[in-house]
Amino acid sequence: MSQTNGKLSKKDHILKAALRLFSRQGFHATTTKEIAKESGVAEGLLFYHFGDKRQLLLQLVRSFSFAPRIAGEEERLKKLQLEDALVEYGLSYLRFLKEHSDYLMLIWSPEMIQDPEVSGEVLQLIGSIHRAGESMLASGPAGERLSPVTREAAMTMLTSSILLQFLLHSRFRGEAAWDEEASVRELVRLLLHGLQGAPKA
Structure with a gap:
């Protein structure tokens, strides 16, 4: 995962939050609203960076x-x-x-x-x-x-x-x-x- 000035970027925070939630409760059971809340960002930012939950999952797997x-x-x-x-x-x-x-x-x-x-x-x-x-x-x-x-x-x-x-x-x-x-x-x-x-x- 990329880092900016030694700190995780908002995109990385979303990936880490999604991983925690997907691994605990499953991909289909996790909502984008929960991911946004867990990562401390607005839900729109998730869509901006990844398009949708499915693309977020694939990016996570590749990361x-x-x-x-x-x-x-x-x-x-x-x-x-x-x-x-x-x-x-x-x-x-x-x-x-x-x-x-x-x-x-x-x-x-x-x-x-x-x-x-x-x-x-x-x-x-x-x-x-x-x-x-x-x-x-x-x-x-x-x-x-x-x-x-x-x-x-x-x-x-x-x-x-x-x-x-x-x-x-x-x-x-x-x-x-x-x-x-x-x-x-x-x-x-x-x-x-x-x-x-x-x-x-």
Whole structure:
């Protein structure tokens, strides 16, 4: 989201308010009047910036992407050993998920899963996450020998595993301790070395 002089713009306030309301009570159940009240702006400003509630939703879905964050770290990550780079990538992705749990609740809600246009936007966001990781895999000595299909499958496995662990620990918070870094490192190790490299029981 854009910022002006270190402060959120009115447009950003509307997006943040809409996200809170959509994730709590659903897109269809939320009115533009409620969004305006929650964001502290006149309802007309919402229409000025977004046109209608539907366009606001689509802008909101597009606004939260992990890709720009990881793109900013890509040069630094490429200087690391591949395993360390993937661990850093995984931990950064996990931090992103934690910061945007309301967004996850919204895009994975039954209401949004059944929306083809939103699902299309989410698919593009997922693709951008994988592409960022794939470029790291390709830059390593082992990664250069991998086909694009294999690199895509590897990043899908890593990010989906992290997402699933995050969702489980969010749902059953406090019931099991979770060493995030050790967990991500083990996922990466399994990804790079396979089960043949796993320690014997």
